[in-house]
Amino acid sequence: MISEAQFQNELELIIENALREDIGDGDHSSLACIPKEARGKAKLLVKDEGVIAGVEFAKMVFSHVEKDMIVETFINDGESVKYGDIVFNVFGSSQAILKAERLVLNAMQRMSAIATKTKYFVDLLEGTPTKILDTRKTTPGIRALEKWAVKIGGGENHRFALYDMIMLKDNHIDFAGGITNAINKTKKYLQESNRDLKIIVEARDIDEVKEILTCEGVYRILLDNFTYDMTKEAVRMIGDKCLTESSGNINEKTIRQYAECGVNYISSGALTHSVYNMDLSLKAI
Template structure:
């Protein structure tokens, strides 16, 4: 079992613990224990499917005897009325698993869908759409998995996943941009393993200084397209370039046309709209 699977299991267990609380008092009192049911997971939205494996895990954790038939896989297109999965088992078990399963799939499908829209917006240009660490607390591995299913690229999974030197680091160290080369060299010496070193730049001058300091990646933060193009020219191929800050769907292509390599978009995960997906249950 790898890191992803371990984290997903923890997330699912916590979500079920949170939702079931002291038990499902409604189902326990209204639905006979031996009642059987079947259901269909149906979308009322158009977009990308994501979270199939997670809902399988949810149903299995509630009741290992629940049968799940997958109709659409993660990353596939979905249209209103499409069946994503079918479930069959104890009526009580389906009801207990329903909300948690749908919560995961609605959010993950929403992330995959909006990511796919950003990817489509820059299609034909040599640039990748990436996510950020602006994820729902506790759900990062699922949020980032959903980004991949939408065709996006994962940025750092956590703070130990790569070096990103920001203005606050330099300010707290009492260092100016003129000593940036010293900072980059220090990170290369003291990193526990080989990591890329990324440096944030808020101006053309800072971008040039980061390139001269030997940064592997330079993050152009909150620049308009004109300033960004000038920064790309100043870097002159000495580092990979990431653009970030205020990346709406409407402006992302103009940013891509400046020549950056990556565009990180916080909106992929921090303000996603959940897809309208339902579980229709009936007696078996």
């Protein structure tokens, strides 16, 4: 996984690029009618229900726009919210609040939707040892925010990107000439490049699971589009040789049954690619 420093750098890049995109050479609407010295106050109002996420990111945005901006927090990341709740008040330059407004809302609306959906899936797994994972099916440019939201909702992060974990999927395996070739080539590459990366290998059927188990050094086997019976058989075969992950067309109706097959993880792209933004607004007070 990426380091905390790398993650913080990703967040800073998101803020800088988003503000560049939105403000350009100036917020001329505010510059035209609001005095530079004017100070103001606004509240983050909830018009929906679910799990709030992005409060700490909002603080980063406000601080980036104006260092002495003050945020008074009433509800923290990961807490449940309902219609009418006030998450925080922000005090500072009126122009600065308006510069930050859209980025704060866009980020928090999406992050809260992801956290809410993740919490729903986590609750469906309650009582089992199985953990829910996100994927790389994220919105380009804001992956750090979406993966942060998954953690706020109680889920866990899969690899962050292509560089922090090896994941041999069907195309890698086919291009490499088979599972054993792909794993052996990967281990040789890691040794020659002096990299310490975990290896996950995708299996498409039981025979591929058997072949993977003949190879050393595999951290986790991804059971892709397996039925319940196939999953149970694979988990029994794998035992404690490595970790297991189920993926592929798993939804709220089937996730519990896959967990009860005994897998360690279930990964779902739906946590980030199929959500509806939480309705939030920033209102002057």
